[in-house]
Structures are given as C-alpha cells and as structure tokens.
Amino acid sequence: MKHTISVLLQNKxxxxxxxxGLFSGRGFNIESLCVAETLDPKISCLTVVSRGEDSIIEQxxxxxxxxxxxxxxxxxxxxxxVEREMVLLRVKAEAHTRAEVLRVVDIFRGKVVxxxxxxxxxxxxxxxxxxxxxxxxxxxIGIKEIIRTGIIAMSRATKTK
Amino acid sequence: MGKITxxxxxxxxxxxxxxxxxxxxxGGAVLDLFDALMDSDITNVLVRHEQxxxxxxxxxxxxxxxxxxxxxxxxxxxxxxxxxxATAHMDxxxxxxxxxxxxxxxxxxxxxxxxxxxxxxxxxTKHNYLVSNVEDLVATLREAFHIARTGRPGPxxxxxxxxxxxxxxxxxxxxxxxxxxxxxxxxxHPVQIEKACRRIMKATQPVLYVGGGVILSNSSKELTxxxxxxxIPVTMTLMGLGAYPGSQKLxxxxxxxxxxxxxxxxxxESDLLIAVGARFDDRVTGKLADxxxxxxxxxxxxxxxxxxxxxxxxIPIVADCKNALTAINKWFDAESDFQPMEQAERLKPWLALTxxxxxxxxxxxxxxxxxxxxxxxxxxxxxxxxxKAIITTEVGQNQMWAAQFYTFDYPRHxxxxxxxxxxxxxxPAAIGAQMAFxxxxxxxxxxxxxxxxxxxxxxTAKQYSCPVKIAILNNGYLGMxxxxxxxxxxxxYASTTMDVVPDFVELARxxxxxxxxxxTKSEVEPVIREALQTNNLVIMDFKIExxxxxxxxxxxxxxxxxxxxx
Ligand SMILES: Cc1ncc(C[n+]2csc(CCOP(=O)(O)OP(=O)(O)O)c2C)c(N)n1
Ligand SMILES: [Mg+2]
Numbered sequence: 149m150k151h152t153i154s155v156l157l158q159n160k161x162x163x164x165x166x167x168x169g170l171f172s173g174r175g176f177n178i179e180s181l182c183v184a185e186t187l188d189p190k191i192s193c194l195t196v197v198s199r200g201e202d203s204i205i206e207q208x209x210x211x212x213x214x215x216x217x218x219x220x221x222x223x224x225x226x227x228x229x230v231e232r233e234m235v236l237l238r239v240k241a242e243a244h245t246r247a248e249v250l251r252v253v254d255i256f257r258g259k260v261v262x263x264x265x266x267x268x269x270x271x272x273x274x275x276x277x278x279x280x281x282x283x284x285x286x287x288x289i290g291i292k293e294i295i296r297t298g299i300i301a302m303s304r305a306t307k308t309k
Numbered sequence: 310m311g312k313i314t315x316x317x318x319x320x321x322x323x324x325x326x327x328x329x330x331x332x333x334x335x336g337g338a339v340l341d342l343f344d345a346l347m348d349s350d351i352t353n354v355l356v357r358h359e360q361x362x363x364x365x366x367x368x369x370x371x372x373x374x375x376x377x378x379x380x381x382x383x384x385x386x387x388x389x390x391x392x393x394x395a396t397a398h399m400d401x402x403x404x405x406x407x408x409x410x411x412x413x414x415x416x417x418x419x420x421x422x423x424x425x426x427x428x429x430x431x432x433x434t435k436h437n438y439l440v441s442n443v444e445d446l447v448a449t450l451r452e453a454f455h456i457a458r459t460g461r462p463g464p465x466x467x468x469x470x471x472x473x474x475x476x477x478x479x480x481x482x483x484x485x486x487x488x489x490x491x492x493x494x495x496x497x498h499p500v501q502i503e504k505a506c507r508r509i510m511k512a513t514q515p516v517l518y519v520g521g522g523v524i525l526s527n528s529s530k531e532l533t534x535x536x537x538x539x540x541i542p543v544t545m546t547l548m549g550l551g552a553y554p555g556s557q558k559l560x561x562x563x564x565x566x567x568x569x570x571x572x573x574x575x576x577x578e579s580d581l582l583i584a585v586g587a588r589f590d591d592r593v594t595g596k597l598a599d600x601x602x603x604x605x606x607x608x609x610x611x612x613x614x615x616x617x618x619x620x621x622x623x624i625p626i627v628a629d630c631k632n633a634l635t636a637i638n639k640w641f642d643a644e645s646d647f648q649p650m651e652q653a654e655r656l657k658p659w660l661a662l663t664x665x666x667x668x669x670x671x672x673x674x675x676x677x678x679x680x681x682x683x684x685x686x687x688x689x690x691x692x693x694x695x696x697k698a699i700i701t702t703e704v705g706q707n708q709m710w711a712a713q714f715y716t717f718d719y720p721r722h723x724x725x726x727x728x729x730x731x732x733x734x735x736x737p738a739a740i741g742a743q744m745a746f747x748x749x750x751x752x753x754x755x756x757x758x759x760x761x762x763x764x765x766x767x768x769t770a771k772q773y774s775c776p777v778k779i780a781i782l783n784n785g786y787l788g789m790x791x792x793x794x795x796x797x798x799x800x801x802y803a804s805t806t807m808d809v810v811p812d813f814v815e816l817a818r819x820x821x822x823x824x825x826x827x828x829t830k831s832e833v834e835p836v837i838r839e840a841l842q843t844n845n846l847v848i849m850d851f852k853i854e855x856x857x858x859x860x861x862x863x864x865x866x867x868x869x870x871x872x873x874x875x
Contacts, residue, residue, distance in 0.1 A: 162439075165431065173432050214613075
C-alpha cells in the first residue's frame with residue numbers, strides 16, 4: 149500500500165543523503181521524493197512516497213525519527229490530506245492532433261508553456277491520479293518527454309469525515 | 310580571553326569532557342592536533358593500526374562506561390578505522406572518533422589522502438559531522454559527546470579539516486546542550502508500566518530476556534531486584550552476560566544459537582517474555598515464527614526502532630532500562646495484592662521445570678584426560694581468576710566457549726563483538742580495558758585465526774605496559790566456520806585450515822612478552838597460574854582438541870528448540 153510521509157529536517161549539508169541512505173540501506177522503497185526549504189531557511193520539508201505493509205511503514209517512520217537531524221515525521225494518511233504533483237510533458241502536436249492536445253490540456257486545466265511546429269510542452273498540476281489520467285490519454289497521441297516533480301502533500305486543517 | 314588554535318580548542322574540549330586517555334595514530338592531516346596534545350595531560354595510546362585504535366577505545370568504553378575517543382588521520386587512517394566504528398555501532402558503544410581531513414579548499418578535489426569519511430561512515434555511526442566553520446568547532450565536539458553517550462549510545466565521528474584546526478578562535482563557554490531534533494525518551498509511560506505489571510502478575514511461566522541495554526544503562530541492580538522479587542528466571546544475550554549474576558539460581562545462562570537448553574526451552578514454553586534492552590537479533594530468535602510463540606511480549610528499550618522490528622510486541626515500553634525497571638519495582642512494592650512469598654510459591658512449578666531441563670541437558674562437553682578441551686581452559690581461567698577477570702574475546706568458537714563457560718557475575722566484565730562479530734577485536738579491546746583498569750586482570754580469549762588479525766597490537770600493549778593475558782584456543786582452524794562445514798557442507802573444509810601459523814610462543818618473545826604453551830590437560834592449570842602471576846604481556850598457546858564443536862547449536866533458520874546437543 150502507498151504511504152506519503154512528510155519529514156521536517158535540519159537544512160544542513162548531507163541531510164538528504166542520510167534519508168536516502170536509510171531507505172537504500174534498509175531496503176525500503178522510494179516511489180518519489182521531493183524536498184525544499186520551509187519558511188524557516190534552517191528547516192527543509194521532505195515528502196516521500198513509499199510502498200509497503202503497515203509494519204514496514206512504521207519502521208520507516210521510526211527510523212526517520214531516529215536520525216539526529218530529523219525534527220518531525222508525519223505519516224499522511226489517505227483521507228485527510230491534499231496531494232499535488234506537477235508534470236511537464238512534451239507531446240507530439242502535428243496538424244491532425246494539435247486541436248485534440250489543446251482540448252485535453254484545457255479539460256485538465258493544464259497550460260501550454262512551449263510551442264514548436266511539431267510539439268507542445270504542457271504544464272499540469274494535480275493529484276497523482278489526475279496526472280496519471282492525463283498521461284493515459286496523451287500517450288496514444290505521442291508523449292516525447294515527461295518530467296514529474298514527485299508528490300508533495302499537506303494535511304488538511306479540519307479533518308473530513 | 311585570548312584566541313587559541315582549533316587544535317588547542319579540541320584538546321581543551323576533550324579535557325572538559327573528562328578525557329584522560331585516547332587511542333590514535335598520526336598523519337599529515339592531524340599533525341597540529343597531536344602537537345597540541347603534547348602540551349596536555351591527555352595520554353595518546355599509539356596503536357599500530359587504526360582499527361586497533363577504535364577497538365581499544367571501544368574496549369575502554371565498554372568496561373568504564375565512559376565515552377571512548379580515537380584520533381585518526383585522513384584518508385587511509387580514517388578508512389582503517391571503519392571496521393572498528395561499525396563494530397561499536399552494532400553494539401551501541403559510545404565513542405567519539407576524530408578524523409583529520411584535507412584542508413577545506415581541497416575538499417572534493419581528490420586531494421592527497423582525501424576520503425569522504427562522513428559519507429562512508431554515515432550508515433555505521435550514530436551521527437557524524439564535517440566541521441566547516443571554526444566557530445562551530447567546539448559546539449560540534451560537545452554535541453558529539455552528548456549524542457554518543459545519551460539515548461541509545463553509539464559512535465559519533467567528527468571530521469576536522471587541517472586548515473580549520475589551525476585557525477584561531479575564542480573558546481566558547483559551556484552552555485547546556487539542546488538539540489531540538491534529538492530528544493530520547495528516558496521515562497516510561499506510567500500507563501504502560503501499569504499494564505506491564507498487571508500482566509506480569511498473571512504470568513505463570515515468565516522469562517526475563519536481558520540484553521546489552523541493561524549493561525549500557527547500568528541497571529544490573531534494578532534488574533536483579535526485579536528478578537528476585539518476582540522469582541522470574543533470567544536469560545541473557547551475548548551482550549547481556551553479567552547483567553544478572555550467572556551463578557545465581559535464577560540464571561538460565563545465554564539464549565539463542567549457542568544458548569543453553571534451559572534458556573531456549575524456557576523461552577519457547579514461556580507465557581510472558583519480558584525483554585529488557587535486547588533487540589530480538591536473529592542469532593537469538595532463530596526461526597521467527599516459532600520464537601516465544603506462546604508468550605505475550607513486554608519490551609523495554611530506549612530505541613523505538615527496536616520495538617516490533619522483528620517480533621510483534623504486546624506491551625512496548627520506550628524508556629531507559631534503569632528508569633523502567635525502577636518504575637516496575639516501585640509498582641510491585643506499592644501493590645497490596647502482590648506478595649513476594651506468594652509469587653515465589655506460584656512460580657515454583659515453573660522454576661522446577663527449568664531446573665529439570667538443566668538437569669537433563671546441562672551445559673556440558675565430553676571431558677578428556679589428556680587432550681585439552683577448550684571448555685576446560687575457560688573453566689580453569691574462571692576458577693583461577695575467581696570469576697573476576699575482565700574477559701575480552703575474538704570471534705568464533707573461542708567467543709562462544711567464553712560466553713558459555715566463564716560464568717559472568719558482574720556487568721562490564723565481558724567485552725565481545727556481538728553484533729558485527731569482528732575477528733581481531735579482542736586484543737585491542739583488551740588493551741583499552743587494561744588502560745581503563747590498570748590493576749585488574751584482563752584476558753583476551755582468542756582463536757588462532759582471529760588473533761592474527763590485529764596481532765600488531767602486541768607492540769602497543771608492550772609499549773604502554775598493559776599486562777594483558779591472551780589465551781589462544783589453538784585448534785589450527787577457523788574453527789567456527791569449520792564447524793558449519795562439518796555440519797552442513799559434508800566436512801568439506803574449504804579454506805578453513807591454516808597450514809602456516811606462527812609459533813605463538815616465539816612470537817610473544819619477539820614482542821618482549823612471555824610465551825607459554827600447553828599441549829596436554831595437565832599443563833593447562835600451571836600455564837594459567839604462571840600467566841596470572843606474570844606482570845607482563847602473556848600469550849598462552851593452548852593446543853586444543855582440533856575438531857571440538859560448540860554445543861548446543863541451533864542451525865541457522867531453525868526454531869531455537871531444535872538444538873543440536875553434545
Ligand atoms: C573480520 C572477520 N572475517 C571473517 C569472519 C568470519 N568468521 C567467523 S568465525 C571465523 C573463524 C575464526 O577462527 P579462530 O579465530 O581461529 O576462532 P575459532 O572459531 O577457531 O575459535 C571466521 C573466519 C569474521 N567473523 N570476521
Ligand atoms: Mg581457531
């Protein structure tokens with residue numbers, strides 16, 4: 149099962165490799181990983197998506213907490229969070245598909261950020277499932293390049309039931 | 310206050326931490342530091358190999374309970390120390406390792422003797438640092454000591470660029486250390502204590518399963534009080550030996566792969582396993598599904614990652630062992646429904662059963678009147694030292710026989726590489742132990758293979774007048790590996806026979822030590838007596854039964870009740 153874990157850590161050299169080293173050294177899997185500074189430049193926030201049984205995720209959480217530079221670990225569960233991922237896609241856009249590509253971009257509230265005679269570069273933001281839907285639709289038309297940021301996530305202020 | 314150099318600040322900081330002895334080896338990157346040390350009262354024990362430095366600091370820490378310090382140069386000096394660091398890390402031993410690094414402007418340039426030791430040791434230290442601003446130097450060192458000795462202890466490495474330690478700074482005043490992201494839980498949750506105690510009250514076949522955490526937290530007294538108040542039999546891991554007196558009647562000895570029949574049976578039949586400062590290592594549990602399968606499990610540990618890592622735990626207690634044991638003892642003292650006499654009466658059948666097991670299958674070996682049995686050597690060492698010696702070991706059969714047959718009655722008297730199983734640990738660790746306690750008898754129980762892995766440290770022992778006694782159980786084999794080949798590889802002894810071995814008696818002489826040899830049983834006692842009376846480094850070469858095995862033995866992956874017996 150997929151789990152999203154949010155980690156606050158000291159923004160110091162080498163901290164990221166402590167985290168990734170922990171995952172590789174203990175055989176935990178990383179599906180995606182995003183990290184950047186918070187409002188406090190001394191602290192970074194890292195979002196990691198991993199897959200595994202609950203007991204594995206519990207170990208991951210504990211092991212992360214054990215790292216001296218880790219301030220806080222939150223496992224963000226399915227219901228009460230917002231997750232977003234951004235993707236940049238270069239899609240084939242030749243005479244007969246140009247309109248179709250634009251329509252898809254429009255439906256999914258994407259943006260064309262670069263245009264050439266034969267392709268569009270598209271920017272899209274959304275949940276992992278939305279991104280996947282767009283990819284599935286555009287694939288038959290021809291995706292030439294894809295770059296994903298990986299997921300970032302935030303708990304909701306009030307929990308939905 | 311005037312400015313001092315980084316090196317002087319480091320020395321001052323070591324003094325502030327109460328360090329009197331360090332173990333080190335010089336080189337280009339640490340010239341300044343060794344120079345500054347000359348002006349202090351700190352002794353550097355000049356080892357002969359950096360692995361020896363770290364093991365010696367480790368041995369020093371294990372027997373004294375203080376933080377051990379090693380000082381190594383950059384590059385090969387630092388990498389030579391890695392096995393020692395990993396050894397300490399696996400056994401949670403508090404060390405501070407200082408390594409030299411190339412000057413800051415050269416870092417990343419593949420400079421001469423540059424290595425990313427912080428990167429290399431990241432997974433085998435509790436924490437590590439590369440100091441890059443001189444203003445952070447002293448604070449970092451203080452933090453390193455703090456992290457090494459608090460919580461679940463462990464080795465901390467501080468990498469020190471050569472130009473940085475030559476820079477001047479104003480020595481900062483000592484302020485309390487607060488690391489917001491590092492706050493170990495020392496005090497047990499009262500609700501968990503209550504739950505645990507109520508469960509203990511109901512247990513009819515309880516077992517205390519005690520690990521190195523009890524020794525690290527100096528809570529042998531509290532553990533002994535609990536065991537005796539509640540008449541609960543105790544088994545100890547390799548790292549836990551001595552936490553409860555092995556000669557007391559509640560002791561069932563060691564458990565696990567080479568544990569006693571009684572200990573392994575008791576765990577298997579137990580209805581409540583109380584794990585204290587132990588981590589359910591695979592050498593203890595054997596086949597996980599069958600481990601303590603009838604028992605509820607209470608687990609006391611300061612490290613939450615140890616809890617429910619391998620075995621599901623019913624009542625976790627995250628705390629320092631000392632605090633948790635004290636809380637449990639107090640709970641029983643205050644509980645009116647609890648009477649020690651009644652409890653003893655209630656557990657009588659259980660204790661009788663454990664005694665029956667011991668009568669049926671005691672720790673034993675086939676005695677011989679002429680050939681030296683290794684177990685007999687250990688028993689004789691025990692008898693002639695009154696069980697009071699500090700015993701270090703190498704790794705292999707020698708280590709297991711030491712664990713089984715030198716009945717440990719005191720904590721911090723058994724120094725062995727448990728988690729990593731590092732051959733070559735025993736001699737340098739013995740030197741470290743002897744430096745901590747110059748007046749005690751320190752014996753390295755060794756194998757003929759392992760002793761050759763750090764044999765160069767004989768010179769260190771000699772130079773610092775450490776009268777360590779080395780007892781080589783010489784079977785002419787890498788015995789433990791040979792035992793596995795005998796049992797599981799059709800006696801195909803691939804690369805476990807050492808056809809060329811030095812004459813250890815001559816070797817001792819070459820180092821200015823005393824060499825003694827015993828080839829028959831009757832020579833064992835005189836040799837040990839002579840060694841113990843000699844105020845010098847001694848090697849005792851015991852030519853033992855070559856194909857003696859360590860038993861009981863639980864084959865890897867089998868349930869711990871499936872023991873091969875003598
Ligand atoms: C550094 C290292 N290399 C290899 C091993 C694997 N190993 C474990 S026990 C052993 C044999 C040790 O031989 P010896 O020191 O003669 O002890 P004995 O078992 O014969 O008592 C070996 C090779 C190890 N534990 N450590
Ligand atoms: Mg041997």
